[in-house]
Amino acid sequence: MEITLRAPLDMHLHLRDAEMMQLVTPLTTETFSGAVIMPNLVPPVTSLEMLQAYKQRIMANTEGHAFDPYMVLFFKDYTEAELAAAKDHMIGMKLYPAGATTNSEAGVAQIDSVEHVFKMMEEMEIPLMVHGETHGFVMDRESEFLSIYEHIATKFPKLKITMEHITTAKAVSLLDRYENLRATVTLQHLIITLDDVAGGLLNPHLFCKPIAKRPEDREALLDAALRAHPKLMFGSDSAPHPISKKECCGCAAGVFTAPLAVARLAQLFDQHGALENLQDFISENAQRQYGVKPAEKMVTVTKTPFEIPQAYEGHGHRVVPMHAGETLDWKVTSIT
Amino acid sequence: MEITLRAPLDMHLHLRDAEMMQLVTPLTTETFSGAVIMPNLVPPVTSLEMLQAYKQRIMANTEGHAFDPYMVLFFKDYTEAELAAAKDHMIGMKLYPAGATTNSEAGVAQIDSVEHVFKMMEEMEIPLMVHGETHGFVMDRESEFLSIYEHIATKFPKLKITMEHITTAKAVSLLDRYENLRATVTLQHLIITLDDVAGGLLNPHLFCKPIAKRPEDREALLDAALRAHPKLMFGSDSAPHPISKKECCGCAAGVFTAPLAVARLAQLFDQHGALENLQDFISENAQRQYGVKPAEKMVTVTKTPFEIPQAYEGHGHRVVPMHAGETLDWKVTSIT
Numbered sequence: 001m002e003i004t005l006r007a008p009l010d011m012h013l014h015l016r017d018a019e020m021m022q023l024v025t026p027l028t029t030e031t032f033s034g035a036v037i038m039p040n041l042v043p044p045v046t047s048l049e050m051l052q053a054y055k056q057r058i059m060a061n062t063e064g065h066a067f068d069p070y071m072v073l074f075f076k077d078y079t080e081a082e083l084a085a086a087k088d089h090m091i092g093m094k095l096y097p098a099g100a101t102t103n104s105e106a107g108v109a110q111i112d113s114v115e116h117v118f119k120m121m122e123e124m125e126i127p128l129m130v131h132g133e134t135h136g137f138v139m140d141r142e143s144e145f146l147s148i149y150e151h152i153a154t155k156f157p158k159l160k161i162t163m164e165h166i167t168t169a170k171a172v173s174l175l176d177r178y179e180n181l182r183a184t185v186t187l188q189h190l191i192i193t194l195d196d197v198a199g200g201l202l203n204p205h206l207f208c209k210p211i212a213k214r215p216e217d218r219e220a221l222l223d224a225a226l227r228a229h230p231k232l233m234f235g236s237d238s239a240p241h242p243i244s245k246k247e248c249c250g251c252a253a254g255v256f257t258a259p260l261a262v263a264r265l266a267q268l269f270d271q272h273g274a275l276e277n278l279q280d281f282i283s284e285n286a287q288r289q290y291g292v293k294p295a296e297k298m299v300t301v302t303k304t305p306f307e308i309p310q311a312y313e314g315h316g317h318r319v320v321p322m323h324a325g326e327t328l329d330w331k332v333t334s335i336t
Numbered sequence: 337m338e339i340t341l342r343a344p345l346d347m348h349l350h351l352r353d354a355e356m357m358q359l360v361t362p363l364t365t366e367t368f369s370g371a372v373i374m375p376n377l378v379p380p381v382t383s384l385e386m387l388q389a390y391k392q393r394i395m396a397n398t399e400g401h402a403f404d405p406y407m408v409l410f411f412k413d414y415t416e417a418e419l420a421a422a423k424d425h426m427i428g429m430k431l432y433p434a435g436a437t438t439n440s441e442a443g444v445a446q447i448d449s450v451e452h453v454f455k456m457m458e459e460m461e462i463p464l465m466v467h468g469e470t471h472g473f474v475m476d477r478e479s480e481f482l483s484i485y486e487h488i489a490t491k492f493p494k495l496k497i498t499m500e501h502i503t504t505a506k507a508v509s510l511l512d513r514y515e516n517l518r519a520t521v522t523l524q525h526l527i528i529t530l531d532d533v534a535g536g537l538l539n540p541h542l543f544c545k546p547i548a549k550r551p552e553d554r555e556a557l558l559d560a561a562l563r564a565h566p567k568l569m570f571g572s573d574s575a576p577h578p579i580s581k582k583e584c585c586g587c588a589a590g591v592f593t594a595p596l597a598v599a600r601l602a603q604l605f606d607q608h609g610a611l612e613n614l615q616d617f618i619s620e621n622a623q624r625q626y627g628v629k630p631a632e633k634m635v636t637v638t639k640t641p642f643e644i645p646q647a648y649e650g651h652g653h654r655v656v657p658m659h660a661g662e663t664l665d666w667k668v669t670s671i672t
Contacts, residue, residue, distance in 0.1 A: 137551055138535035139475070198534060198547055199474040202587035207538045215473055251538035 002302040002333070003275055007033035007294040008262055009286045011070075012129075012164055012184045012235025014038045014254070015058060019315035024240045025061040027259040027312060031332055033283075033294035034068035036129075036235065039094055040103040044074035048086040055089075065335075066295035072129065075108060080120055091290060092127035092162070100133045100141075101209040102239070102253060107131075111148055118152060122159040127290065128152070129162045132171075133210055139194075142168050142210050153178040160289075165189065165237045167210040169220030175231045182289050184235025187264055188212065188255045188322060190222045204251035205320050208237065211253075226272050228280035233289060236261045240319040243311065256321045260308055260328065266301040267330040298336045306331030338638040338669070339611055343369035343630040344598055345622045348465075348500055348520045348571025350374045350590070351394060351405075355651035360576045361397040363595040363648060367668055369619075369630035370404035372465075372571065375430055376439040380410035384422040391425075401671075402631035408465065411444060416456055427626060428463035428498070436469045436477075437545040438575070438589060443467075447484055454488060458495040463626065464488070465498045468507075469546055475530075478504050478546050489514040496625075501525065501573045503546040505556030511567045518625050520571025523600055524548065524591045524658060526558045540587035541656050544575065547589075562608050564616035569625060572597045576655040579647065592657045596644055596664065602637040603666040634672045642667030 013028060013035040015021050028035055037058065039045035045054055051071050058069045070091035078086075095114075096107030108114055121128055132149060133141035153161055163171055163183040174181050192212045197203055206212065224232050238261065239254030257264070262282070269278045287294065306328040311318045349364060349371040351357050364371055373394065375381035381390055387407050394405045406427035414422075431450075432443030444450055457464055468485060469477035489497055499507055499519040510517050528548045533539055542548065560568050574597065575590025593600070598618070605614045623630065642664040647654045 137529065138531050139550070193473065195474050198543065201589070202538065202540050202543045204538050204540075204587075207534065211534055214475070251540075253537070 001270070002300055003266060003278065004298055004300045005262065005279055005282060007297050008282045008299055009033060009234070009292075009294055010035040010236045010238070010258070010261065011233045011286050012036055012038065012186070012237045013258070014040070014237070014239040016240060017041050017054070017057065020240055020242070020317050021057065022061050022315040023312065023317045023319065024256075024258060025058055026063040026065070028238070029062040029065040029067040031262045031299055031335065033066065033297040034070055034292065036070045036091055037072060039072045039074040040096065040101075042103050044103065044106050045072070046074050046076055046106075048082070048089060051086065051089060066297055068292075068295050070290075070292065074106065075114070075117070075128075076106070077114060077117055083120055083124055083126060087124055087126055090126075091292070092129045093121065094129040094131070094164075096131045097133060097135070099135070100131050104131065111152075115155070118156050118159055122156045127160040127162060129164055131165075132163050138211055139213065142166065143170055146170055146174060149174060149181060150178065153181050156180075165210060165235060166221065167213050168217045172220045172224050175224070175229060182231040182233065184233050184237075185221050185225060186235060186237040186255070187257045187261050189218065190225055190268060191218075193218050205322065205324065206255060207251055207253055208239065208255045209253040222272070225281055226269060226274040226277060228277035228285065230280070230285055231289065232281070233286040234265070234282045240317075243318045243320055256319050259312060260306070260321060260323060262299060263301055263306050263328050263330045263332055264323070267328055270303065270330065299332055300334040301330050302333040303329055304331050304333065305329065337606070338636055339602060339614065340634055340636045341598065341615055341618060343633050344618045344635055345369060345570070345628075345630055346371040346572045346574070346594070346597065347569045347622050348372055348374065348522070348573045349594065350376070350573070350575040352576060353377050353390070353393065356576055356578070356653050357393065358397050358651040359648065359653045359655065360592075360594060361394055362399040362401070364574070365398040365401040365403040367598045367635055367671065369402065369633040370406055370628065372406045372427055373408060375408045375410040376432065376437075378439050380439065380442050381408070382410050382412055382442075384418070384425060387422065387425060402633055404628075404631050406626075406628065410442065411450070411453070411464075412442070413450060413453055419456055419460055419462060423460055423462055426462075427628070428465045429457065430465040430467070430500075432467045433469060433471070435471070436467050440467065447488075451491070454492050454495055458492045463496040463498060465500050467501075468499050474547055475549065478502070479506050482506055482510060485510060485517060486514065489517050492516075501546060501571060502557065503549045504553045508556045508560050511560070511565060518567040518569065520569050520573075521557050521561055522571060522573040522591070523593045523597050525554065526561055526604060527554070529554050541658065541660065542591060543587055543589055544573065544591045545589040558608070561617055562605060562610040562613060564613035564621065566616070566621055567625065568617070569622040570601065570618045576653070579654045579656055592655050595648060595657060596642070596659060598635060599637055599642050599664050599666045599668055600659070603664055606639065606666065635668055636670040637666050638669040639665055640667050640669065641665065
């Protein structure tokens with residue numbers, strides 16, 4: 001059994017920078033036609049110049065694979081002139097509540113203080129991407145943020161807002177209630193719950209932000225993905241950390257899935273008899289939502305064993321992927 | 337400011353065995369007059385002979401401090417003769433649902449299959465101590481188990497049942513509804529929530545079973561402790577693991593608090609203006625509930641800085657305590 005996917009897209013990806021970027025970039029560019037590149041570097045990507053320079057660094061590491069990096073500006077209080085200049089070079093702006101996740105210290109402390117930026121973005125048709133978590137109790141952070149999504153979506157009805165890496169059933173339900181809300185969802189949030197992070201032994205390699213939630217949340221996310229809800233897009237949030245920051249006292253948040261995401265999604269959709277919906281979930285929905293025309297790429301995934309390595313190594317780094325050392329039932333067997 | 341505590345008791349303690357026992361036993365016997373010694377060794381303590389031998393090994397490591405180990409049999413389907421022989425040598429029997437926590441593989445798979453043992457215990461006045469968690473979603477395991485407590489408490493009204501290391505507001509509320517239910521609570525569950533384990537960086541040293549719950553759960557536990565609810569006893573559940581099993585991929589559950597529990601409790605009760613209730617919480621409640629007369633010991637705790645070491649080392653082991661490297665405001669300054 002096999003399926004050939006046209007132009008897989010990863011609508012939420014962390015490539016980091018320098019040696020780590022050199023290690024992980026080809027692991028995405030091999031199987032994806034394009035990816036939305038998160039701007040939370042240190043310092044964050046906050047100017048057109050930084051954005052273009054980062055894009056060049058990424059393109060120097062694609063190892064020749066056809067690939068479009070959809071660049072993103074780190075949200076801040078830009079002038080209209082700055083936005084106008086950057087508009088055609090980016091797919092959107094990413095808003096982080098200050099301190100909500102890795103390298104988000106420069107984020108927004110008071111959402112209502114930046115509504116004039118939302119207004120400009122609405123008028124200029126620049127999409128807003130949001131890490132939607134409050135600073136509340138870890139299991140409630142996304143739920144508590146939903147009213148902020150509702151507020152922005154209502155006040156700026158022409159602003160396209162992407163709820164990034166949603167993790168709750170309540171967030172799924174917003175998709176059908178606000179025309180201008182859409183969402184990405186990761187691979188791991190379709191598969192795991194908090195049980196997999198902290199229900200047995202503590203598993204740092206499945207620890208991410210937002211944290212995996214309850215079984216009923218996973219079910220709602222999986223159901224929406226399997227039926228390829230037209231406003232739900234695949235976004236891996238694949239986030240490499242050096243192993244020294246994962247297997248240690250005080251482990252950083254992020255799951256590294258880039259090299260296995262396509263195969264694991266095929267396995268998941270096949271298990272649930274929904275393989276015919278994977279093309280929409282992994283590409284068409286995003287093309288429609290963002291109006292992008294990705295690089296040509298045909299990726300064939302076959303039901304055959306795929307041994308996930310214990311780690312991906314190179315450029316002085318060692319990154320442990322999800323499912324390290326396990327064998328998947330599906331494998332990418334051809335890319336043209 | 338200072339307080340002198342009479343005969344502090346730790347009603348739930350893991351001393352392990354061999355070299356680890358040699359390292360951690362004196363850290364408890366120094367400040368506590370007695371402790372309930374959990375029987376989940378490998379293999380578990382399942383006979384009078386094993387129990388007496390374990391007690392001897394513990395007593396060989398008290399470093400001369402006055403100390404009573406209250407021994408516990410690992411719950412299983414004992415004969416009446418076995419229970420009759422062991423009765424006077426133990427404080428109770430500890431029931432673990434199979435696989436619920438560290439070294440509980442030999443536990444009970446079906447609670448209703450052992451009700452004849454509960455009946456014998458009720459008649460022989462042997463207390464039942466329970467690790468009350470189901471195999472459900474990690475945040476629900478204790479809540480789901482509460483109906484089992486209610487069932488046993490109702491069916492065996494003369495059986496004294498201790499809900500060990502409770503972590504939820506719902507468990508607190510059962511104390512006032514069933515005459516024969518009482519509970520222990522740990523230090524960490526009075527202080528932390530899941531936020532401290534997985535809300536920022538992942539913190540393996542605060543990972544334990546039952547996992548720390550929601551803010552409203554902590555508030556209910558703290559409120560009951562501060563007012564020295566007469567059916568709530570201090571039980572540290574201090575559980576040393578070798579550092580190799582904590583700061584690693586797949587970390588074992590357990591927080592090591594024995595050497596700082598008395599000082600940290602004094603600080604906590606002082607912060608909340610409840611210092612006058614600490615004696616009841618840390619000793620009198622347990623004496624009344626179990627009818628024990630602990631070894632004489634007067635422990636003076638003073639409001640003065642106490643630097644917690646990064647680790648306690650010895651006998652080939654290195655154990656990281658809660659609050660490692662931090663400075664507490666209170667310190668044990670005299671023991672007589």
